[in-house]
Amino acid sequence: MHQTSDLPGRVQAYMQDRQADMLAFLRKLVLIQSGSRNKAGLDRMADAMAAAMPTPMTLQTLAFPDHGNMLVAKTPAAQAGEKQLLVLGHTDTVFPADTAFNFYREDEDKSYGPGVIDMKGGLVCGVFALSALAHLGLLEQIPVCMFCNSDEEIGSPASWDVICREADQSFAAFVLECGGKENEIVTGRKGKSGYRLDVRGQSGHAAQAGQGKPSAILELAHKVIALEALNDPPRVSLNAGTVQGGIGPNTVAGHAEARIDIRFTGEEDDRRVKAAMDKIVGTPAIPGVACTLTYETGRPPMPQTPANERLFEMVQQQAERLGQTVRSEFRHGVSDANVVASRGVPVLDGMGPLGDLDHSEREYMLKASLVPRTCLLALSIWHCSRSA
Ligand SMILES: [Zn+2]
Incomplete structure (x- = not known):
């Protein structure tokens, strides 16, 4: 029998037998508290992931003094320097x-x-997809790298360069x-830019100041209204999400600041909005007040390129072989897929299980999606690597 004949059936059979193991591993991971600033917990996560990786993979732990450890796991072919998935x-x-959200529960x-x-x-999904391919004797033949970073939720400051380095060695x-x-x-995903707007006024006693006083808060109010007018849905959204400033009601505010989040569809939107922002920021409404705009964090957009569409069609074919229907989605939030996309490498995101309400204490995963999604990932990894 050819090694990959009825691969969907064999992958499904492997996964069906391990549904309980998958949920047990999920429980184990969820019970490791691993907020982005929790180095001890993140180091334990890296250990747990390393321990679960199937045998033919070579493991490398990347240690960071101020961030959780990260794990690079490569198959022999990827380790040997072949272009990888x-x-x-x-x-x-x-x-x-x-x-207080520190439990694992199932209904x-x-x-x-x-x-x-x-x-x-x-x-x-990642671990069990690789394990299934290892079990079927297929993983050693393909160049795959799984990278687990520990700082995505804070903008991937330490892992950004690693993602770029690994993406540059990848065909997808x-x-x-x-x-x-x-x-x-x-x-595809929108891009994001996060800015801090600092406003410097001149502090003084409120009772002595009249019209036209150099209040940083008043200037900031003008700026927020002008900046919010740049909203241009659906291509561009701009949100002044926090404001802060002043020391008391009897004092003209010497300083105020706002944090601004911008989401854009293409690089040209980003450039256009940035130019408009610079103009607004550089034109004070009140004499004697100065504003500065500082870029803090962001990710480039992930456009729905023809290469991404082709990759999606390959995944769609694998879904059909499994009796699943998948559709293509353009998502508004950003992820590390945006970083990969910035290197010109075809990338698909949303390959995990289904669920919702993430970033809230009602976050959940649909248990019934775990096996089908892992089967789809396993087949997609295999076929993408074979046809590369
Ligand atoms: Zn995430």
């Missing part, structure tokens, strides 16, 4: 160590817990964020 997952969650349909869908469920990448509600796969 990159599988990306993050071990961190948005929940700090002292969160008939759902699993609940911190990071259960963002993205510990995705990590389970899959990211394990959750799938869409209707079994979608993410073929």
